[in-house]
Amino acid sequence: MLILKLAFRNLLRHKSRSLLCGLTIMGAFILFSISLGFSDGSYGSLIRMLTDTQSGHVQVHRQGYLERPSLFRHFQLSQEIKQQLNDHPQVQAWTTRIFSSALVFGEKKSSIARLMAVDPDQESQVTRIREKVKAGKFLSDTTDVYNPILIGSHLQKLIQVKVGEEVAFIGQGADGSVANDLFTVVGIVGKGSDDAESRRVYLPLKNAQEFLSLGDRIHEVTIRLDHFNLARKEAESLRNILNNEALDVQPWQVVEEQFYKAMMADQQGNWISQGVIMLIVGLVILITVLMNAFERRHEFGVLLALGTPPGFIFRSIVLEMTLLSGLSVLVGSFFAYGLNWYYSVDGIKLETPLEYGGVVFNQMLSENSMSVLLIPAIFSICVTFLVALYPAIKSARAVPIEAIREN
Amino acid sequence: MSEIVIASKNVSKHFGEGEAQVHALREVDLDINIGDFAAIVGPSGSGKTTLLNILCGLDKVSSGDIQVSGRSLQDMSGSELAKFRREHIGLVFQAYNLIPVLTVMENIEYVMLLQNVPVAERKERVEKFLTEVGLEGKGNRFPVELSGGQQQRVAIARAMVSHPDIILADEPTANLDSETGVLLLDMMRKFNEEFQMTFVFSTHDPQIMERAKRMVTLTDGHIVSDEIK
Ligand SMILES: Nc1ncnc2c1ncn2[C@@H]1O[C@H](COP(=O)(O)OP(=O)(O)OP(=O)(O)O)[C@@H](O)[C@H]1O
Ligand SMILES: [Mg+2]
Numbered sequence: 001m002l003i004l005k006l007a008f009r010n011l012l013r014h015k016s017r018s019l020l021c022g023l024t025i026m027g028a029f030i031l032f033s034i035s036l037g038f039s040d041g042s043y044g045s046l047i048r049m050l051t052d053t054q055s056g057h058v059q060v061h062r063q064g065y066l067e068r069p070s071l072f073r074h075f076q077l078s079q080e081i082k083q084q085l086n087d088h089p090q091v092q093a094w095t096t097r098i099f100s101s102a103l104v105f106g107e108k109k110s111s112i113a114r115l116m117a118v119d120p121d122q123e124s125q126v127t128r129i130r131e132k133v134k135a136g137k138f139l140s141d142t143t144d145v146y147n148p149i150l151i152g153s154h155l156q157k158l159i160q161v162k163v164g165e166e167v168a169f170i171g172q173g174a175d176g177s178v179a180n181d182l183f184t185v186v187g188i189v190g191k192g193s194d195d196a197e198s199r200r201v202y203l204p205l206k207n208a209q210e211f212l213s214l215g216d217r218i219h220e221v222t223i224r225l226d227h228f229n230l231a232r233k234e235a236e237s238l239r240n241i242l243n244n245e246a247l248d249v250q251p252w253q254v255v256e257e258q259f260y261k262a263m264m265a266d267q268q269g270n271w272i273s274q275g276v277i278m279l280i281v282g283l284v285i286l287i288t289v290l291m292n293a294f295e296r297r298h299e300f301g302v303l304l305a306l307g308t309p310p311g312f313i314f315r316s317i318v319l320e321m322t323l324l325s326g327l328s329v330l331v332g333s334f335f336a337y338g339l340n341w342y343y344s345v346d347g348i349k350l351e352t353p354l355e356y357g358g359v360v361f362n363q364m365l366s367e368n369s370m371s372v373l374l375i376p377a378i379f380s381i382c383v384t385f386l387v388a389l390y391p392a393i394k395s396a397r398a399v400p401i402e403a404i405r406e407n
Numbered sequence: 408m409s410e411i412v413i414a415s416k417n418v419s420k421h422f423g424e425g426e427a428q429v430h431a432l433r434e435v436d437l438d439i440n441i442g443d444f445a446a447i448v449g450p451s452g453s454g455k456t457t458l459l460n461i462l463c464g465l466d467k468v469s470s471g472d473i474q475v476s477g478r479s480l481q482d483m484s485g486s487e488l489a490k491f492r493r494e495h496i497g498l499v500f501q502a503y504n505l506i507p508v509l510t511v512m513e514n515i516e517y518v519m520l521l522q523n524v525p526v527a528e529r530k531e532r533v534e535k536f537l538t539e540v541g542l543e544g545k546g547n548r549f550p551v552e553l554s555g556g557q558q559q560r561v562a563i564a565r566a567m568v569s570h571p572d573i574i575l576a577d578e579p580t581a582n583l584d585s586e587t588g589v590l591l592l593d594m595m596r597k598f599n600e601e602f603q604m605t606f607v608f609s610t611h612d613p614q615i616m617e618r619a620k621r622m623v624t625l626t627d628g629h630i631v632s633d634e635i636k
Contacts, residue, residue: 002520009508302504305465306518306565307493309486397485401465404504 003312007320014292018324021288025325025380026332028281032274032376033336034343037366039270041344043263044367047228047252050259054196055252056095056126056222057231058238063248065219066255071100071174074217075246081221084241090225090234095122097220098208102171102179104201106159113155113201115171117208126224132197136163136187139204147183147207152198153190161185173213181211228252278383285387289321293391300395301403314396318388325384329377336376340368412573412605413439413462418471420457420628431457433628434471439573439607444599446619447609453625455609459577462607463496464488475572493521497566499576499608503558505550511561512537512546518569536564540594556587563595567604576608580615592618 011018051057065073077096085094098117103110120140124130130138133150142148151161161167166182173179183203190198209215225234231251239249253260293300300313343366353362420432431454439445439462447455460466461473464480465488473480475495483491492498505514512533519529537543540560550558559579566574579595580588592615598604599620610616624632 002517005513006508013508299504299506302500303506304489305463305492305498307489307491307496308521309489311486312521401460404500 003316003319004323006316007323010292010296010316010320011324017288017291021284022324022328024284025281025328025384026335028277029329029332029376029380030336030339032277032379033332033372034339034366035270035274035277036372036375037340037343037368038364039267040369040372041347041365041367043267044228045365046263050256051224051228051252052128053132054127055256057225057228058223058235058249058251059255060221060223060238060242061219061248061250063246066248066250069099069219071172071212074098074174074214074219076215076217077221081242081244084238085221085223088234088238088241090230090237092224092226093122093125094221094223095119095126096205096218097123097222098205098212098214099219100171100208100212102169102201104155104159105168105170106161107165109159111155111158113152114196114199115169115201115203115208117203117205119205126222129202132189133187134189134191136185138187139202142186145184145186147181147211148186148204149183150187150189150202151185152200153188154198155201156185156188163187169211171212173211174217175213177213179211179213183207274379278379281380282383282387285321285325285384286391289317289388289391292320293317293395297395297398297403298406300398301400301406304398304400305404310396314392317392317395318385321384321388322381325381329380333373333377336373337368340366340372342366344368410441411438412441412443412475414474415458415462416472416474418458418461418468418473420454420461420466420469430628432461432468435628435630437623437630437633439605441572441605442599442603443605443607443621444596444619445607445621445623446616447607447623447625448611448616449625449631451611454628455625456577458625459575459607459609463492463498463575465492493518493569495572497569497571497574499559499562499566499574499579501578501581503550503555503562503582505558505561505565507550510547510549511542511553514550514561515546515564515568517565522569524569532568536568539567539598540564556583556591559583559591560594563591563598567598567602573605573607576606578609578611580610580612585612585614588612589614589618 062073062075085091096119098115100115100117101112102115104113118129118139120138124138134153136150139148139150149167151167159167163185166184168182169180171179189200189202203211205218209217223238225231231253235249235251242249303313304310343364347363347365349363415435415437418432418435419430422429422431435454435458437458447458449455457466461468464473464483468481475491480488480491506517509517515533515536516529519532524532533546534543537546540563542557542560542564545553545557550561553561559582563574563579566576576595580591583591595606595608596618599606608615616622619636621633621635623630
């Protein structure tokens with residue numbers, strides 16, 4: 001191929017210039033790839049944090065519950081559904097929950113509190129509820145305690161109770177009756193900051209069903225999959241398997257819509273810095289192509305005079321730069337892969353830990369995947385291509401005698 | 408009467424506007440016939456380069472017409488002109504202008520590649536013309552590794568190899584010492600006789616003029632004489 005030969009030889013003609021341009025493309029590609037890796041890595045940590053502590057990966061509710069949660073939008077988990085969940089290959093674990101609110105009375109003070117009822121054994125397989133207990137014991141670690149509860153640290157301060165003390169709940173039962181009972185504080189959860197769990201009360205599912213007159217009904221099934229990436233796909237699959245009009249199966253992206261949207265918006269900010277990297281690459285390439293094209297004006301004039309079609313000159317310039325870019329990306333891929341891999345195993349330690357939504361990061365981890373290589377590769381090559389267009393058109397359109405006269 | 412390759416009909420060419428206008432060619436009528444070996448001579452600035460550029464469509468006429476096998480160059484677009492030159496014209500430049508990144512062989516092959524000549528035929532023709540210009544065995548060298556005279560011989564091989572109707576050469580020997588120049592011209596003359604290849608070249612050198620079969624003299628853009636020897 002004549003055009004390939006010309007492109008290659010012209011690249012080799014100015015070895016140091018091509019090398020410099022290639023190294024810039026490679027450097028930017030690696031930078032872009034690593035920044036994507038770290039961005040994926042930290043969003044990954046955030047998502048894991050959210051799904052591991054609260055939402056799980058997929059949730060099942062009664063239709064309409066997500067839009068307007070209500071004590072009365074409950075459903076019964078049939079034996080068949082349980083079996084289907086247990087049989088599903090991607091489902092690691094699942095648990096059931098009930099939500100309500102009640103007035104909580106301490107010795108001296110009272111407050112309104114959100115109640116979250118969990119199955120203590122199953123819940124700890126789906127979320128890290130055990131790790132949230134800062135004082136006292138977890139629900140299932142106590143015996144002979146009447147109506148054990150975990151109380152959020154914020155709430156605990158508000159109504160001034162200690163582990164071992166009793167509180168009274170007054171709420172509404174699902175049958176319309178007034179629900180009231182005594183509960184015993186067995187542990188404190190949360191760090192006292194403004195997060196959801198420090199304003200919440202956790203209680204065993206069975207006790208809640210009794211307190212709220214729900215029978216064996218629940219509000220939510222929370223499912224843990226092998227990976228959060230699978231959520232959308234498996235939610236779809238579960239929806240088909242359960243095949244129940246009354247039930248609403250949704251991935252975490254829908255369940256935690258606010259979080260997901262905020263994250264996507266945040267992610268858009270990263271594109272700006274990555275755009276700047278690409279802009280710099282574009283400029284370096286532009287300078288290189290312009291230098292090459294300018295120096296070779298005389299030569300292009302000769303080629304045109306010999307009868308070379310202008311399109312051939314255009315293609316050879318574009319090909320030359322795209323080739324350089326492609327090679328740089330190829331070589332850069334090895335480094336980028338290596339670095340991303342390294343930082344995904346052993347992240348960058350943070351001198352001062354970062355806090356994001358109540359979650360503390362003390363190391364930044366990268367995440368290695370095909371897309372952290374592919375996206376920067378496509379961008380680098382496209383930028384090269386676009387930048388080469390103008391000089392290529394200029395050169396192809398040169399007036400031969402004018403170009404030949406320049407020496 | 409012999410067959411006409413290129414006809415220049417009442418061609419005038421001026422550069423610039425108003426006061427600064429230069430009349431490089433004035434009403435030039437010139438028919439180039441098949442088998443011509445014509446020198447365009449005249450003092451510096453008389454319009455030799457301008458005429459050659461116009462004959463191959465590298466430059467446009469201000470008035471008049473250039474006709475090649477009944478077609479007017481004036482009507483052709485840029486890429487049509489490129490195609491026209493590729494198929495009908497061989498060019499030899501004063502400064503050789505070989506493609507520096509291609510070897511001697513690849514330089515000679517270049518136009519044939521653009522013309523999609525099959526590989527076997529290409530190789531055969533390249534070999535043949537390498538031998539004809541006395542550069543056998545030097546096909547894999549790059550232009551910088553050759554002397555000026557050798558480079559110009561490659562350029563002539565490049566111009567001839569695609570069997571053009573005519574080879575136009577603007578002062579092909581001006582960059583060479585006169586001995587080398589004369590040798591080169593003798594070689595061109597040999598090709599003219601052996602292959603009926605039509606040559607039109609410009610020159611200042613009386614030794615070169617001597618070897619022409621036809622001599623067209625330009626003065627101040629006019630053809631003042633056109634003699635066949
Ligand atoms: N691009 C141009 N712009 C303006 N004037 C030009 C241009 N090209 C040629 N001329 C003028 O046209 C006239 C003819 O020039 P041309 O180059 O054809 O002469 P020439 O016979 O080839 O001269 P030389 O022997 O020095 O090569 C000259 O007066 C020259 O200055
Ligand atoms: Mg001249």
